[in-house]
Amino acid sequence: METNFDAATLTVRLGAIAGNYRTLKNLASGAALAGVVKADGYGLGAAQVAPALAGVGCDTFFVARLAEGVALRPLVPKARIFVLDGASQDAAAALIAHNLTPVLNDLSQIAAWSAAAKSARLDCAIHVDTGMNRLGLPQPELAMLAAEWKSRLAGLNLVLLMSHLACSDEPGNAMNGEQLSRFRAALAMLPPTPASLAASGGILLGKEYLFDLARPGVSLYGANPQPGGKNPVSPVAVLKARVLQTRRIDKGESVGYGATFRAKRPSLIATLALGYADGILRALSGKGLAFAAGKSVPMVGRVSMDLIGLDVTDAGPVKAGDEVELLGDHILLDDVALAAGTNAYEILTSLGRRITRHYTDHAA
């Protein structure tokens, strides 16, 4: 069946991603800027996002999984692609075949990658842990590497030494300075190597955090690197949904499952064709906002799988078929995250497959 009626649309502004890349590059004190496009470009489509970034000079990308790197390779044929998961013995052949550079996270990955370097030298990055305790060489392994780096890195070109900050979204957090000192100490233990510490938040922490390469992800997609401060980047994801029906309800009537909302006055309720199956988190029940007929209006009642109720009593005229914004220039990504009790990353990566996606080169 042909249909030109899109119940919900996500417009991804590739022009805004390009603009955000330029903005962040200007903030990065001369450091090179990679693009982090893991999790399908934070849910917005790595296949579209990565070429748009390459178009404004981004020549280095980070993905999490090997499969993400394999899928990305033909889209940015000339770029360096780092795979954050690293190199297990099993992954080595595919990494080599697709010209992917693993970020090695422990001595066993370093050994596996060194063993894979037979006839040709292989590039690699090394991730040292500086306090996140998630990925990267722990301190004792770093000491072992430093003591025996020539043999342990046999056959390898170390092209990047990196670490990751746990609290870079909080400029006042003492952990930032501690991780910076640990990272500097790690750098001093190894032969001179290009270095990278900052992701989105780190770019705003100051020049000393920038080293040779910054690795922004979420800020390319419009989220404020340090929520609370002024956002230097522009909105990228614009989510709109259609009103399916409107109804007048009397004072005392309820809306939705569990009857969690009761009207305190006669109200006009609009029901939207969007729900938690589309990534509008159920945690937004009674907390989220939408922009309808020129006004911000509250979600009322629980978010259902496919539907959301809005109280449009105070908005201009709203009728079935109208489009309402749930994310964009009026309903800001960081505000949605705050209302849902989560972060912008989870909001973006939750956006569902049922939503029709459009890509535009425009920035606004």
Ligand SMILES: *Cc1c(COP(=O)(O)O)cnc(C)c1O
């Ligand atoms: C996800 C990730 C990034 C990007 O972080 P943002 O906060 O999205 O800018 C950078 N480096 C590593 C190691 C990551 O896991």
